[in-house]
Amino acid sequence: MAKKQLAPHFGESTPKKEWCFLPYLKVGVSTPKILMNKPAGNIRSILATDCGSTTTKAILIEKRGDEYQLIVRGEAPTTVEAPVEDVTAGVINAITEVEELAGRRLLDNGVIVKPQNGDAGVDIYISTSSAGGGLQMMVAGVVRNLTGESAERAALGAGAIVMDVIASNDKRLPHEKIERIRHLRPDMLLLSGGVDGGTTSHVVELAEIIAAARPRPRLGIAYELPLIYAGNIDARESIQERLQEVMALQLVDNLRPVLERENLMPTRHKIQEQFLEHVMAHAPGYKRLIDWTDAPIMPTPGAVGEIIQTVSNQQNIEVVGVDIGGATTDVFSVFKNKEAEPVFNRTVSANLGMSYSVSNVLAEAGLENVLRWVPFDIEVGDLRNRVKNKMIRPTTIPQTLQELMLEQAIAREALRLAFEQHKQLAVELRGVQQQRTISEAFDQTESGQTLVNMLALDMLIGSGGVLSHAPRRQQAMLMMIDAFQPEGITHLAVDSIFMMPQLGVLAQVNPEAATHVFERDCLIHLGTSIAPIGRGHTGDECLSIEISGEDIPPTREDIQFGELRRYPLPLGEKATLKLQPARRFNLGAGNGHPIETEAMGGVVGLVVDTRGRPFEMTTDPEQRVAQLTKWHTALDAYPTG
Numbered sequence: 001m002a003k004k005q006l007a008p009h010f011g012e013s014t015p016k017k018e019w020c021f022l023p024y025l026k027v028g029v030s031t032p033k034i035l036m037n038k039p040a041g042n043i044r045s046i047l048a049t050d051c052g053s054t055t056t057k058a059i060l061i062e063k064r065g066d067e068y069q070l071i072v073r074g075e076a077p078t079t080v081e082a083p084v085e086d087v088t089a090g091v092i093n094a095i096t097e098v099e100e101l102a103g104r105r106l107l108d109n110g111v112i113v114k115p116q117n118g119d120a121g122v123d124i125y126i127s128t129s130s131a132g133g134g135l136q137m138m139v140a141g142v143v144r145n146l147t148g149e150s151a152e153r154a155a156l157g158a159g160a161i162v163m164d165v166i167a168s169n170d171k172r173l174p175h176e177k178i179e180r181i182r183h184l185r186p187d188m189l190l191l192s193g194g195v196d197g198g199t200t201s202h203v204v205e206l207a208e209i210i211a212a213a214r215p216r217p218r219l220g221i222a223y224e225l226p227l228i229y230a231g232n233i234d235a236r237e238s239i240q241e242r243l244q245e246v247m248a249l250q251l252v253d254n255l256r257p258v259l260e261r262e263n264l265m266p267t268r269h270k271i272q273e274q275f276l277e278h279v280m281a282h283a284p285g286y287k288r289l290i291d292w293t294d295a296p297i298m299p300t301p302g303a304v305g306e307i308i309q310t311v312s313n314q315q316n317i318e319v320v321g322v323d324i325g326g327a328t329t330d331v332f333s334v335f336k337n338k339e340a341e342p343v344f345n346r347t348v349s350a351n352l353g354m355s356y357s358v359s360n361v362l363a364e365a366g367l368e369n370v371l372r373w374v375p376f377d378i379e380v381g382d383l384r385n386r387v388k389n390k391m392i393r394p395t396t397i398p399q400t401l402q403e404l405m406l407e408q409a410i411a412r413e414a415l416r417l418a419f420e421q422h423k424q425l426a427v428e429l430r431g432v433q434q435q436r437t438i439s440e441a442f443d444q445t446e447s448g449q450t451l452v453n454m455l456a457l458d459m460l461i462g463s464g465g466v467l468s469h470a471p472r473r474q475q476a477m478l479m480m481i482d483a484f485q486p487e488g489i490t491h492l493a494v495d496s497i498f499m500m501p502q503l504g505v506l507a508q509v510n511p512e513a514a515t516h517v518f519e520r521d522c523l524i525h526l527g528t529s530i531a532p533i534g535r536g537h538t539g540d541e542c543l544s545i546e547i548s549g550e551d552i553p554p555t556r557e558d559i560q561f562g563e564l565r566r567y568p569l570p571l572g573e574k575a576t577l578k579l580q581p582a583r584r585f586n587l588g589a590g591n592g593h594p595i596e597t598e599a600m601g602g603v604v605g606l607v608v609d610t611r612g613r614p615f616e617m618t619t620d621p622e623q624r625v626a627q628l629t630k631w632h633t634a635l636d637a638y639p640t641g
Helices: 033-037 087-102 144-157 174-184 201-213 233-243 265-282 286-292 300-315 358-365 367-371 380-392 401-425 473-484 500-506 511-522 621-635
Strands: 045-051 055-064 067-077 124-129 135-141 160-167 188-191 226-229 248-251 319-324 329-336 342-349 459-463 488-495 523-531 541-549 552-560 564-567 574-581 595-600 605-609
Touching: 045 087, 045 300, 045 500, 055 087, 055 500, 055 511, 067 087, 067 511, 087 286, 124 286, 124 300, 124 500, 135 144, 135 174, 135 201, 135 265, 144 160, 144 188, 144 265, 144 342, 144 401, 160 174, 174 201, 188 201, 188 265, 201 233, 226 233, 226 265, 233 248, 248 265, 265 286, 300 319, 300 329, 300 342, 300 459, 300 500, 300 511, 319 401, 319 473, 329 401, 342 401, 358 367, 358 380, 358 401, 367 380, 367 401, 380 401, 401 473, 459 473, 473 488, 473 523, 473 605, 473 621, 488 595, 500 511, 511 523, 523 595, 541 605, 552 564, 564 621
Parallel strands: 045 124, 135 160, 135 188, 188 226, 226 248, 319 459, 459 488, 523 605
Antiparallel strands: 045 055, 055 067, 319 329, 329 342, 488 523, 541 552, 541 574, 564 605, 574 595
16 A cells, blocks of 8 residues: 655645644543633643653743743752652752743742743643652453453553553463562552453452452552453442452443454543542652642653644654653554554553663663674673663763764664564454455454554654754664664654653643644654665665755655665755655555655755665674765764764
8 A cells, every 4th residue: 555645744735834733632531620710822821840750851831922932941850759758849949940041930939830920920830740660550351462452552551651461361370460469569450351241250350369469559558559440341340349448449441342442541541540649649749749730640651642642633644752761662653553543552661771771772682783783893891881881870971972873773772672562562453353355365464463554654753862862863863764664755853852741731731832832842853764665785776766846956866775865855845756666666656666745854854765674784794884884974974084
């Protein structure tokens, strides 16, 4: 099937700003109290914070003329742990920095001034949080690859870290499951199993195991642990008998009412509600923070997922987003299923990061895979020492060009591995009965196939320090191309200063403000990648390209296999592309079939990648260094000399 054309979404019908993402208010979510007190259009200023595991970030947004703009940003260490043990102390410190940078009073004796009066105070205050390790959950389902997998998707989509998945068929004995539940001490449990009207015995057995374990909460000991039951409605009475007195039981609609359909949103909403009412309420200082906010506090990954879905929903495009941090890497995606319905998925790779878990990246990827991205010779012992130094000194940044290249080589592998894990969970529903024609019987497609279709991908968004703060934007674009291997025509962007969490919750309070800030200040558009599918040998014919536009000199080139080419295409500009792949290569219309489309510009421009899909790197060290040097020079990715 041909690749979706970008022109209908980003062409003449779009207002003057070519990229216009319009956040939306989620249907079925209760209206935040701020909307009842103050019309959204009258909001002049917004203060938003994100309480991270190590850093609390604050941003001030103001309405200037007809548009909302990011004014200043401040940050301070998060203070949820000892010796302070009060998250609001870090919030106040971050807001104090915003006060100083903006030159206006926002606090009065440690309290946020609301509403705005003259130049003092703000109209609304909102926040997200992943402090204290974020939301950590265990999920349970009768069958691991059916209801267990659906429960995992529901929890991940709500912004949780899934610590383990308990299932009737996971080959663990009952006492092993009980010991595991007791040992992990999650913030919340999710139990699902069975379709409505089906057998109840297996899900009741899981409830008995949880009741026997009597898990204790990670934060606080004076409250009952929340458990959400989202399984067969016929088993509700039995579940209540076994768990009502043991845990804070919440009942929601079955997340798998029939095998052929998932119903994840009620469960996701309930998880976020319980996160606020139970988990956050018992974390140090959060009760006070909850009283300050004008909208419910959301888990940071859940808020990022909201803005990713917003991008996809408003532009009708398929999107992948990634946030690579020090300890974890989150991947978000919206792809259409066989019924052409958009499906949102999130995964978290809890052992793939650039500081605390950087040694895990090296161990999982292997030395050879990391070294294939390094354009110089390095001793294995030296590489291991550098990686361990980064792990024990997580806040250090590269001081030399070689250190930068090594860090970015490791980042490629962390991103690649996290994306591979994402593909394994972002799948079509398993267990669905399918009617097939004779021709389809010979097709390898079956339920459980990944939804991730790189040829259909329209936009790839990167976030996290190694991408957002790369010294040259070409480096960020090249890291994403190498790690994700986009196919066909794909637009790439990065989050400038990691504002997506705040904008995700802001989109539910003031869509207009989130829209303006997202398109003006959040995303930095890198450009468009063109990558034919197919394999060949160096020097083979691969692609002919013609580029034309109003303010662009016409260009026509024949590009051989194994090349990287960069063409200037400034931000806000668009070009008409005529692409003719060689007969063994495919850009979405089939082998050898031409494509004519439009591409949007960016700070890097247009990058043509004829290195082949799947991508393969030579194993010869000298050839590898020569190839990497050639590609880096073509993109002007690193200083020379």
